[in-house]
Amino acid sequence: EALDRIQTLEPKLHSFLCVTAQQALEQARAVDAKIAAGEEIGLLAGIPIGIKDNMCTKGITTTCASKILENFVPPYESTVTQKLADAGAVMVGKTNLDEFAMGSSTENSAYQVTANPWDLSRIPGGSSGGSAAAVAAEECVVSLGSDTGGSIRQPASFCGVVGLKPTYGLVSRYGLVAYASSLDQIGPFGRTVEDAAVLLSAIAGYDPKDSTSLKVEIPDYAATLKPDLKARKKIRIGVIKETFGEGLDSVVEKAVTKAIEQLQHLGAEIHVVSCPNFRYGLPSYYIIAPSEASANLARYDGVKYGLRVPDADNLLSMYTRTRASGFGTEVKRRIMIGTYALSAGYYDAYYLKAQKVRTLIKQDFEKAFEQVDVLVSPTAPTTAFKAGEKTTDPLSMYLTDLMTIPVNLAGLPGLSVPCGFDENGLPIGLQLIGKVLREDQLFQVAYAYE
Ligand code: GLN
Numbered sequence: 001e002a003l004d005r006i007q008t009l010e011p012k013l014h015s016f017l018c019v020t021a022q023q024a025l026e027q028a029r030a031v032d033a034k035i036a037a038g039e040e041i042g043l044l045a046g047i048p049i050g051i052k053d054n055m056c057t058k059g060i061t062t063t064c065a066s067k068i069l070e071n072f073v074p075p076y077e078s079t080v081t082q083k084l085a086d087a088g089a090v091m092v093g094k095t096n097l098d099e100f101a102m103g104s105s106t107e108n109s110a111y112q113v114t115a116n117p118w119d120l121s122r123i124p125g126g127s128s129g130g131s132a133a134a135v136a137a138e139e140c141v142v143s144l145g146s147d148t149g150g151s152i153r154q155p156a157s158f159c160g161v162v163g164l165k166p167t168y169g170l171v172s173r174y175g176l177v178a179y180a181s182s183l184d185q186i187g188p189f190g191r192t193v194e195d196a197a198v199l200l201s202a203i204a205g206y207d208p209k210d211s212t213s214l215k216v217e218i219p220d221y222a223a224t225l226k227p228d229l230k231a232r233k234k235i236r237i238g239v240i241k242e243t244f245g246e247g248l249d250s251v252v253e254k255a256v257t258k259a260i261e262q263l264q265h266l267g268a269e270i271h272v273v274s275c276p277n278f279r280y281g282l283p284s285y286y287i288i289a290p291s292e293a294s295a296n297l298a299r300y301d302g303v304k305y306g307l308r309v310p311d312a313d314n315l316l317s318m319y320t321r322t323r324a325s326g327f328g329t330e331v332k333r334r335i336m337i338g339t340y341a342l343s344a345g346y347y348d349a350y351y352l353k354a355q356k357v358r359t360l361i362k363q364d365f366e367k368a369f370e371q372v373d374v375l376v377s378p379t380a381p382t383t384a385f386k387a388g389e390k391t392t393d394p395l396s397m398y399l400t401d402l403m404t405i406p407v408n409l410a411g412l413p414g415l416s417v418p419c420g421f422d423e424n425g426l427p428i429g430l431q432l433i434g435k436v437l438r439e440d441q442l443f444q445v446a447y448a449y450e
Contacts, residue, residue, distance in 0.1 A: 002048035002092050006139045012120055014112040015134040017053045018061055019093040024048070027090045034088075043202055045088030050134040050143035053094035054101055055186065056175040057081050064177050065109035066099045068326030069306040078175020079210070080144060080186050080203045087202045092140050095130030099328045100297065101146055101179045103127050104154060104400045107391055108330045115387075116158060118426055122384040125155030125400075128189070132159040135189045142190045142199045146176055148183045149285055150380075150404025153416040156189060157379035157429025160418045162196045162446065163189045165404075167437045168411035169214035171200075172207035180292035181212075183285075183408040193417065193447040197221035200439060216437060224440055225447040229267035235445065237263055238273035238372035240433075243403050249382045255420035255428040256378045259449065263376070266448045271372050275364040280357045281406035286398060287341050287354035288409075293331075294338025300326065333394065362410040369435050374445055377403050379416040379429035403431060413439045417446040 003021050010016060031046045051057065054064045056074035063069045081091065098108035106114045106129030114129045116122040117137040124133040128145025132155035135143050145152040147165035156163025164187045171186045178184060188199035201221050207213045229235050239260060244253060264270045302308035302322030309325055312318035327335070341350040368375060380400055390397040407414040412433055419430035430449070434442045 002140050006092060009137055009139060012115060013117060013133055013137055013139070014114045015095055015130040015137065015139060016050065016093040017063060017065065017096050017111060017130070020060060020091055023060070024090050024092045031088050031090070042086060042088030043198065044084060047089050047142065048092045048140040049084060049089045050093055050095045050131055050140040051081060051091055052097050052128050052131050052143070052145050054097060054146060054177040055081055055144065056177070057091070057094065060094065062094065062177065063111070064100045065097045065111055066326065066328065066331070067110045067307060068300045068322070072306045074175070076175065079172035079207045081175070083203050089202070095128070095134055095143060097130055098127035099331050100177070100293070101127040101148055101151055102293070102330050102334055104150070104397050105385070105390065106130060107387065108328060110328055113387055116384045118160065119384065119424065121386055122426070123158070123387050125158035125380070125384060127151040129155050131189050132156055132161055132163065135159070135161050135191060142188060142195050144186055144203070145189055146184055146186050147408065148179050148289060149408050150401040152187045152189065153404050153414055153429070153431060154380050154400060156416040158384040158427065160427030161189055161191055162193050162415065162417050163187065164196050164200060164415045164439065164442065165407065165413065166200065166204065166439060167214070167413045169212050170204050170216070170437065170439070172205070172210040172213050174207055174209040178296040180289040181296065182292060183289060193443055193450050194222050194225060197225065197443045214437075219440055221440055221443050225444060227448060229263070229445065229448045234267065234269045235374065235441070236271060236372040237268045237445070238271045238368055238375045240278065240368070240375055240377045241272055241274045242276065242278045243377035247381050247399070247402070248378060251422040252378050252380075252382060252428050256376075256430055259419040259430045260376060263445065263449055268445070273368040273371060273375065275361070275368055275406070277357065277360040277364045278406050281361055281409055282398060282402055284354040284357040284361070285405045285409060286337070287350050288358065290334040290338035291341050291351050292338070294335045294342065297331070297335055330394070358409045361406050365406075365410045365412060373435070373438070374441055375433040377431045377433070379403060379431040383422045383424070383426035383428055407433055412436060413442055415442040415446055417450055
């Protein structure tokens with residue numbers, strides 16, 4: 001059914017960079033055979049899933065939506081996709097993204113622009129736009145995205161689905177093509193909170209192949225969901241003052257305010273909290289992320305992976321010509337910013353300063369969490385915008401991540417859950433931010449609300 005739906009919708013939607021129909025059918029049949037033989041099947045047996053095309057899949061192209069990896073077929077499997085296969089999930093294809101996950105609209109893909117299923121003239125958000133659109137349009141049941149500064153939560157908000165960025169270190173990054181390693185996390189998309197919770201239980205857990213992986217027990221997140229928040233100890237929810245006001249669309253503000261009232265009605269205690277350094281999140285992120293990216297992307301040199309331009313006269317020209325033709329405009333912009341910020345003489349003024357601001361933002365969260373259990377804000381300042389609307393103005397594109405970025409800088413879990421529609425029928429998202437490793441609380445609040 002998922003494959004049929006993909007076939008019908010893809011000419012308009014463009015969520016997938018490749019559809020793995022053959023393998024999917026084989027995997028599905030293997031599940032059937034297990035059932036027939038009375039064998040045990042996994043948690044996700046037979047569930048069609050889409051995977052963002054920056055996670056390595058053995059024998060299946062992994063392009064990061066970049067020309068430089070056009071024909072790259074990984075010789076190994078990422079930990080998350082291995083875990084999914086072990087749980088019986090059926091991958092139906094690799095989803096579209098902004099090149100190397102750099103962007104907020106999926107328009108930076110070197111191959112295609114994905115449409116928002118709610119309005120085809122609009123973008124699905126980014127960078128995991130393909131994964132969000134595929135779930136929203138029911139081309140698959142769940143999907144995986146990656147989130148460095150909002151790339152799961154913002155497209156979830158724009159496409160009206162649930163998306164979670166886990167605590168840094170909860171999900172292995174082994175086999176995730178690195179963008180900014182200190183910020184990247186893989187996480188689930190689902191049409192319901194429960195689906196996202198089940199998927200997180202399947203992919204989370206310690207992995208010796210990722211040095212930043214946390215050694216923690218993984219709870220059965222879905223088992224703790226309840227329809228209300230009336231526990232013996234009241235859950236305290238803090239509204240981040242700084243995420244309201246200037247720059248926030250009034251329709252989004254109204255929907256989020258109403259959602260907060262609803263949470264109170266469900267049994268939560270509402271507080272207003274302040275995170276005064278929140279507003280420096282965006283400028284510090286756009287130093288730190290490009291700096292890490294400039295180092296991570298140095299490996300694409302025409303020797304080890306993907307593209308190599310022919311007929312270069314010498315090694316240096318092979319490097320430069322390969323990189324000049326393989327990378328897109330936004331990726332080049334990031335490499336240049338990052339290289340500049342890390343260079344001798346500028347390091348202290350930019351990179352080091354940004355790292356100090358990162359610590360201040362983290363401390364803001366720590367202080368807020370002395371008073372409350374979960375924080376709330378809008379996920380994005382607006383609803384989905386028109387394709388082409390922001391492509392010539394990178395700063396206005398960066399601004400869509402205003403509220404999601406601080407969460408990555410602090411390594412915290414963040415979830416976006418749909419909370420209404422604007423006047424054009426476009427979905428709005430509510431962001432819930434949790435303490436380290438308290439994904440369970442985010443799921444509980446979102447489930448009760450949903
Ligand atoms: N839009 C942000 C960026 O371009 C975040 C991307 C992401 O989370 N991968 O860097």
